[in-house]
Amino acid sequence: MDVYTIKPGDTLYSICKSYDVSVCDLMMANKIRNPYNLRIGTKICIPSDTDPTEAMEPTEPACQGTLYTVEKGDTLYMIAKMHRVSLNAIMEANPDIDPYNLRAGMKLCIPK
Structure with a gap:
């Protein structure tokens, strides 16, 4: 797994395109809930060789x-x-x- 540091102008899409991973896989690997709220300087893990059968569908938290x-x-x-x-x-x-x-x-x- 690679580690990437968020830079000004980065988007999840641009990072995923650079590393050839899906946005969903990147979000799940880093527990990112809001893809529009990236913070400059944050280190994220870039998943590699993700097995799609192991990926879980994100679920909405139960609303009380x-x-x-x-x-x-x-x-x-x-x-x-x-x-x-x-x-x-x-x-x-x-x-x-x-x-x-x-x-x-x-x-x-x-x-x-």
């Missing part, structure tokens, strides 16, 4: 509440207010979500 689909123009504050829960509760239930980068179609867990 309501699953909400973000709509265009939504903010985390608006969603929290609409569902009568605190902003912190939504952020804790969705640790992989960047509250400043919500996009229409994203799924959020709204805790009970």
Whole structure:
């Protein structure tokens, strides 16, 4: 397994293309949940000779509440207010979500 250090301008796609690995394999090998949140200087492992029969399909974590689909123009504050829960509760239930980068179609867990 090779180790790669994230540089400015890198994307998972560009790294995968350079090493001839799939984005899915790279994400699974490094437990990357948000492919758009790469941090410069982070070291990641590049998998080699991955057996596709061993790859597991990623699963969505169970939501202990309501699953909400973000709509265009939504903010985390608006969603929290609409569902009568605190902003912190939504952020804790969705640790992989960047509250400043919500996009229409994203799924959020709204805790009970």
